[in-house]
Amino acid sequence: xxxxxxxxxxxxxxxxxxxxxxxxxxxAILALALFIFSQVSPAPLERLRxxxxxxxxxxxxxxxxxxxxxxxxxxxxxxxxxxYRENIRLRDENQRLMEWQLAAQRLATENxxxxxxxxxxxxxxxxxxxxxxxxxxxxxxxxTILINAGQNAGVAPGHVAADRSGVLGRxxxxxPTTARVLLLTDLNSRIPxxxxxxxxxxxxxxxxxxxxxxxxxxxxxxxxxxDWVVTTSHGGIFPPDMPVGRVALTPKGGKPRVMxxxxxxxxxxxRLLAFTPATPPPTAAETPPAAEAPQPSP
Numbered sequence: 001x002x003x004x005x006x007x008x009x010x011x012x013x014x015x016x017x018x019x020x021x022x023x024x025x026x027x028a029i030l031a032l033a034l035f036i037f038s039q040v041s042p043a044p045l046e047r048l049r050x051x052x053x054x055x056x057x058x059x060x061x062x063x064x065x066x067x068x069x070x071x072x073x074x075x076x077x078x079x080x081x082x083x084y085r086e087n088i089r090l091r092d093e094n095q096r097l098m099e100w101q102l103a104a105q106r107l108a109t110e111n112x113x114x115x116x117x118x119x120x121x122x123x124x125x126x127x128x129x130x131x132x133x134x135x136x137x138x139x140x141x142x143x144t145i146l147i148n149a150g151q152n153a154g155v156a157p158g159h160v161a162a163d164r165s166g167v168l169g170r171x172x173x174x175x176p177t178t179a180r181v182l183l184l185t186d187l188n189s190r191i192p193x194x195x196x197x198x199x200x201x202x203x204x205x206x207x208x209x210x211x212x213x214x215x216x217x218x219x220x221x222x223x224x225x226x227d228w229v230v231t232t233s234h235g236g237i238f239p240p241d242m243p244v245g246r247v248a249l250t251p252k253g254g255k256p257r258v259m260x261x262x263x264x265x266x267x268x269x270x271r272l273l274a275f276t277p278a279t280p281p282p283t284a285a286e287t288p289p290a291a292e293a294p295q296p297s298p
Contacts, residue, residue: 129149133145143185144182144183145267145270150175150179151175155174155272158237163262167261170182185264190203190205191204192232193244197227211258212258213257225249
């Protein structure tokens with residue numbers, strides 16, 4: 001009995017091995033036949049492949065549908081979470097902006113009230129024209145620019161030249177269609193400025209270098225690198241509080257220099273401004289005497 005079973009098992013294993021080898025041979029033969037057939041006559045095989053694709057495409061779509069639904073749900077959840085976080089951030093930012101707005105309104109009201117009490121009037125520059133730079137002199141002895149606006153555009157000597165970053169200089173000569181601007185870095189440029197927050201008055205003097213010097217500083221002035229430098233209305237040329245630049249790092253024992261807010265090497269357009277300072281009231285010595293009332297005749 002055991003011998004019969006052993007023979008039956010060996011026979012089954014032999015048949016399985018033969019079947020596997022036979023299946024492998026048949027698969028190889030079919031693959032070779034399909035390859036030869038596709039090379040000899042590819043059109044029928046392409047039609048068969050297209051037909052199979054047409055049958056399998058709906059099945060593949062239905063099988064992949066749950067996967068796509070899950071992906072869409074995950075993406076939707078991520079979007080909802082992002083919008084929730086963004087909404088919280090925007091609410092906080094809006095609250096801070098409202099607080100700043102209220103503070104700005106209070107300061108503006110207080111500033112207006114104090115100005116009315118002190119009888120202080122704003123000194124603003126009047127825009128004259130916007131001009132394009134058509135020439136630039138950057139030699140060892142002169143730093144000027146030539147612009148394409150002149151007398152015909154209302155430009156006059158003494159007008160302030162500036163760009164969106166700050167003051168550039170002032171107009172020195174004009175023609176009907178052009179004007180020349182003396183830059184702050186020119187050797188002949190001298191303008192009154194103020195250093196903030198120390199509130200120190202000084203003269204910004206050019207010396208044909210990229211960073212003009214601060215001169216005539218009061219003794220013991222406490223200024224540091226990074227302090228703002230703005231214009232003052234002293235002399236009646238520049239309006240007050242226009243940005244000029246920041247105090248640069250100063251070597252020990254040297255005069256402080258200013259890194260200008262405007263990049264003078266990349267100028268394209270300039271704004272021209274006219275500033276008219278307030279006229280001071282006449283002094284007692286300048287006030288003409290009042291005319292005496294005529295005496296009645298006897």
